[in-house]
Amino acid sequence: MEHNHNNEQAKDLQLDQLEKITDKNEEHQHSADDGHNHGAEEPGWKAHWDLLLALAILIVLLVLEYGFHIELPNIPSLIINLIAYILAGRSVLNLAFRKSKRGDFFNEFVLMSVATIGAFIIGEYEEGVAVMVFYQIGEWFQDAAVNNAKKNIKALLDIRPDEVTVLRNGQATVINPSAIELGESIQVKPGEKVALDGELLSENASFNTAALTGESKPDTKYKGEAIYAGMINLNTVSEVKVTALFKDSKLSKILEMVQDATARKSQTQLFISRFAKVYTPIVFFLALAVCLVPYLIVDDYVFTTWFYRALVFLVISCPCALVVSIPLGYFGGIGLASRNGILFKGGNFLDVMTKINTVVMDKTGTLTKGVFKVQQVVPNNISKEELVKLTSALEQNSTHPIAKAVTEYAGTAKDNVKVEGVEEISGHGLKGSVEGKEVLAGNLKLLKKFGINYPEELEQEVNTIVVVAVNNAYAGYITIADEVKEDAKQAIEEMHKLNIQTVMLSGDKQSVVNQVAKSIGIDKAFGDLLPEGKVEKVQQLKNEGRRIAFAGDGVNDAPVVALADAGIAMGGLGSDATIETADIVIQNDQPSKIVSAIKIGKITRNIVWQNIILAMVVKIIVLILGAGGVATLWEAVIADVGVALLAILNAVRIQKIKV
Template identity: 75%
Template sequence: MSAEHNHDEAPVVQMKTKDEHKGHDHNHDEEEGHSHDDGHDHDHGGDGEQSGWKAHLNLLIALAILALLLVLEYGFKIVLPKSIAFAVNAVAYLLAGWNVLRLAFRKSKRGDFFNEFVLMSVATIGAFAIGSYTEGVAVMVFYAIGEWFQDAAVTRAKASIKALLDIRPEEVTVVRNGATQDVHPSEVQLGESIQMKPGEKVALDGELLSESASFNTAALTGESKPDTKYKGEPVYAGMVNLNTVAEVKVNALFKDSKLSRILEMVQDATARKSQTQLFISRFSKVYTPIVFFLSLALVVVPYFIVEDYSFYTWFYRSLVFLVISCPCALVVSIPLGYFGGIGLASRNGILFKGGNFLDVMTKINAVVMDKTGTLTKGVFNVQKVVANGLDEMELVRITAALEKNSTHPVGQAVVKYAGDAIGSTAATNVEEVAGHGLKGIVDGKEILVGNLKLMKKFGIDYPAETESIVDTIVITAIDKKFAGYITIADEIKEDAASAVKAMKALNIKTVMLSGDKQTVVDNVAKQIGIDEAFGDLLPEGKVEKVQSLKNAGRHIAFVGDGVNDAPVVALADAGIAMGGLGSDATIETADVVIQNDQPSKIVSAIKIGKITRSIVWQNIILAMAVKVIVLVLGAGGIATLWEAVIADVGVALLAILNAVRIQKIKV
């Protein structure tokens, strides 16, 4: 991920998105002001808040003039002289439409004639040309009002994302030479200590030096329940210290913190287009020139086939045709819907890496889950030690000496249980036997530590009773002889069963894959209601199982740690990482990151994808249906410019309100 951070500016402008580097379809024409990600440019001054306010003030003045003209004409039946009417309407027209005319001119200079700015300019100037001054002003005024609402809606849709981007503290209290001083987080070095008073945000990743402290992690995980950390446990930037002065030893620079990486991912997500957005972007590029030529044909063709041809009549109809054909509702409401979906997900502790993955989640009909850390807590505890020919703690000491070289939770459970018994014991020549266990030298003896497959691989005899043990089992062999075993149990997560039940309610097949032995896997699957469960799997075995599901026509989401199961994540349609705050690699590799460990969030991610897609397609159907109806009426001489502009602005506002609705939905 390529990102440059300028600490004096807002995060929104600090980051270059992946799509910018890849050359995706974004319009960054600086002379035109800002542009939305879909290429739908809006410019209300482009020079900051003051010019934006001036643009709105001009629009309000134009609206007031239009209202006054309508009252005089229709209320008091006062008809102004043509020259005065032209002058007054021209003033209102320029106040409301100057930016549109400017953009139309600039784009035309570059050879881009088929866009909404040129379309609206031609339609309104045409109205003036045939003497329909007030209607021309009305079209431009209501178009500008629609643009104003659209910009406001986009800003609101991005508000929750901006809130996430704003959670990074600008100042941190660092302890130096026994005294505290306030500095920018970027000035803090690795190994230094920082302090947070109650209510202050953690600015940098590190480990807690205080005995204990409680933190609000809602900004990162979506969970409002306080999380109590103890000395030595990890603390992440973005957490809020709750009730005591806490001290943290920094172990990651400002630019490398989990929060910075998450912010980059969210920023990328707003720029990465969904397939629907890309389709509409391509569609509008074809659609706009087509309606231009149809409008032209509406003036020219009747000359040859209509007996009492009137240029004024057919030219007016072509203007109606141009106004209603403006694609604003489509090109704004659709990305607005995806912004809303990404924002809704982020508020629920779910990070999508782009609108395209919101679409992917709607097609998922099979969820394949790793066992440890996904459906179970991954917090293992030793249950039983059975030694053969040596003392139990001696078995634990030798086993733990080798397991110290493993990062697997099972191995760490053994090391934790051994405690001080390990002493200075160290293993040498340690080798990992993928999917089986470890091999090494301890006290000059060859030690094998792992599962039953490891024993079979090296031809070591072991008691038949070990085959029927339900708990996870770690078997140790010393110099090719069975030395005993340690049983370890994991705890199933509280919401695992309800999550699986919710998936089944959505007609989603659930599958669990694990390298653990089949008896353990079957026991977990039975407790939580998994459809199919496969144990004793090596990484390539997991790939085979996922491939077989794909061959059967399943659209698959794989849920795991995003690191050990990288081949499966790559094969799945969507890779979902659980507990993304715990792993840098998870944030890099997953398509969707669930920032806490709750399996129920998998269901929430699927529902958010479905809600977003539903609303987006509602907007597409609404916009197209209204436009087709009014286009037909306009071509037939039934609809006027008034009806065309009201229909155009009306459908745009309805689509916007529908898209904004996503942000209020609870999942």
């Protein structure tokens, strides 16, 4: 039970951290010590009975005055309105007082307090109450938006199971997944979520991987294949051998990425935060000027008239619509991407993707499946069996997809073969001693590096080949075939529709690269590249002024991913190093998701700027009308709350969009 309790505490802490990103800004947070924990509880009517009572009193007073033309005497009217005002505004008044004590005078709480108290001073009781009531209604809707965002993240956090069935000494025991050790076997029943990453021990099983990849289509796994935490077992009871601790699972990394993403602000968010800090004090002094400056230039100056205009100016100048809706907009973009199997590591990368004009992609594992099969074995002065045995024995020390293809083809031929001194030569291949023979296995560059002659016709071979040398003599080659991903061509076509240049980089030979590029319509393709060669190509494109997104999946892609304006890791088969370095992770390895990432960035940017323009235009118009005596406090509060609500609804709309 203690494990479960700790796990719930961890989730609560994560939710508290996530909630901060939807607070209006650092200066605008309703912290617990202020007594107003914004969005801490469900925004139902029971939590706002005092506001509803104040609204009811205001409606009754307005019906009496404007419906039945009954005006209460001044003192009873003041008392009743004061009761409604305190019911609606006590939390705002409390926050204004606390912040003022700390020397923070320029914030929305002080602004609302000054405006509404000022309305009471000049006898506009109902208008003072109305400003506070409608301001608090706006806050209510903001709370609802924050809570909705929290629910979406809580749903993501809840996909991590709190219990797991472990098989120990032939007995099934239910414990917390954090207590499971590497190598132990866990049991997953139909309908249960896998709690830890592992290797399937059962013959086969079908899983729902939507939580990890955004793909709802069932995925059948076979014995020995990787299983990840967050998958849901669909049919039979399955056994899984644990290969990663709870804290190191792919799901834990995904959740960590989402949490980190909420903390990284976009340039637009940072600008609005800085803008609000400067904007609010300017508004205070402008309101003061609206009240006092006319005394020097207007002949029939009446203090109450200009004081009222200053109050209107204060109310409409409140920056709520900007500082709430913009973080919500970016949060919505990150949420939309997550549901589509795309992880943005921050709102800033949503902005970056809108400026991308060149997408550079690795070939193997990004545009092709990276699932290689041996097509042909061509020996030279050696038997076919011997060539396969020597090559596979050396290649079993590599995790490269081509090496795996060779070892799978060899079967048991590589077993019990003595291999020593294996050395990986980056971008070339492997070198080592196999049964006392010096063996080289890799690409043609490897043989060139060691000065070993080979038939010239190998340069024209279209398929990927592994060339082999034994004791410094050419010994033959093995051809390997890869397959282009189903959606690769569609992805390239979609990028071209967005006026994005496409480039493919590969360590594979140029003839193979050209063939793949032609089949899917890539603009430019470069082969025979070492890792540093990929870096040089990307740097050249950057020097030409291109804004680059690079997508790759291998360890050797990590330097290029880091160099690009936006690094994209194809995360389903991708290496941890590339995922850690990347700014965006495509969880299901589909190249078409790169297009989705660009579209989501553009959708988010458009909605955020719609909110900024809407808020600024309406506020400027009403500010001018208020200073000119045309707009009243009624118009000011309706415009302020109305714009805030429209902006929030517009921001929330992102989460419903399909890409």
